[in-house]
Amino acid sequence: MTRHALMNTYGDRAATLIKGEGAWLWDEKGKRYLDALSGIAVCGLGHSHPSVAKAIAKQATILTHCSNFFAIPNQEELAKNLCQVSGMSKVFFGNSGAEANEAAIKMARLFGNKKGLKLPTVLVMDNAFHGRTLATLSASGSRRVQAGFEPLVSGFVRAPFNNIDCLSKIADNNHNICAILVEPIQGEGGIRIASDDYLSKLRQFCDEKDWLLMLDEVQTGNGRTGKYFCYQHGGIIPDVVTTSKGLGNGMPIGACLASGKATDLLQPGNHGSTFGGNPLACAAALATIKTIQVDGLLDRATVVGERIMSGLRSELAGVEHVKDIRGLGCMIGIELNKPCKSLFGMAMAKGLVINVTAESVIRLLPPFIMTDDEADQLVAILAPLIKAFNKD
């Protein structure tokens, strides 16, 4: 099939995938792959989950789209459910992670302008990834996503991730800061996990300074780390949390949730989206949340992730080029002491889908519905590849 009519944003594709079921994908030649990527942390319930497929099919025959000029009952129900599982108070729906973060950044600016700040500024982290729109790539901490798109959007200052001590000095030097935007675990940045008390210390700091604490849970949300949102491991409530990827198990949808002083920042006319929260996307997300709850998939994400990590730890013990194996729930990183992008192709050849990020970190984002046997198969394919890997 020719791809010449597509802009070349993704380079060469590794395979043409035409079917998915559970933790498995099939290419056009009928080859089967075990999926340890879930479409980049999207299909936590696996592919073609019957409850989600049924909900989408049913809604498609009732009403797909009508715009936000009208009330949408299942959008209201989804917002209520999201508030219940998160402890947050109100929700704005968009279509992607970057859009959810755009809403958060706009809310920070509204908050700062209300406070009378001249140049409302958001504190963001080194190595962060928040998306590819102009504001979110400017907030990201990677030159790779920014290069060529200058001038960047202003109104961001940067701090080292997982470092509380630097914050007072940064705050003293910039009186325009009104919010912190941070990922609880840096996913694209290499599965970098903050220390246990990082978020609670950020919460305390933001309260002292009257800043908004805004968490980007686009990747960590929707059960991936074993709680519905990752901040629930630390027992805090942020002012703003954004999510997307796993929310609709493959149906495009994003959400920006607010609580406390952020709850009513957005008012009529401030923000909008033609598709955001349309009936079809909301039907998929409602079915996804229900399945996570009914099938106990938060606990399952923890069990699957721990099984994979402990399997890899025992198989790779003493392997010199393996620097670290870390993760939380079904968000796992295996850091090597050298670039390892070519492992992706090697794994594909063996029928396994993985990802390599931050040059030298193998990222695994398996679906939570993986069976114990599938988790063991993953380890049995991947560990020998890593062991034998000595060049890129």
Ligand SMILES: Cc1ncc(COP(=O)(O)O)c(C=O)c1O
């Ligand atoms: C933490 C985080 N924020 C934002 C995004 C952007 O999401 P999207 O690609 O849906 O715009 C991503 C995507 O990888 C992400 O991991």
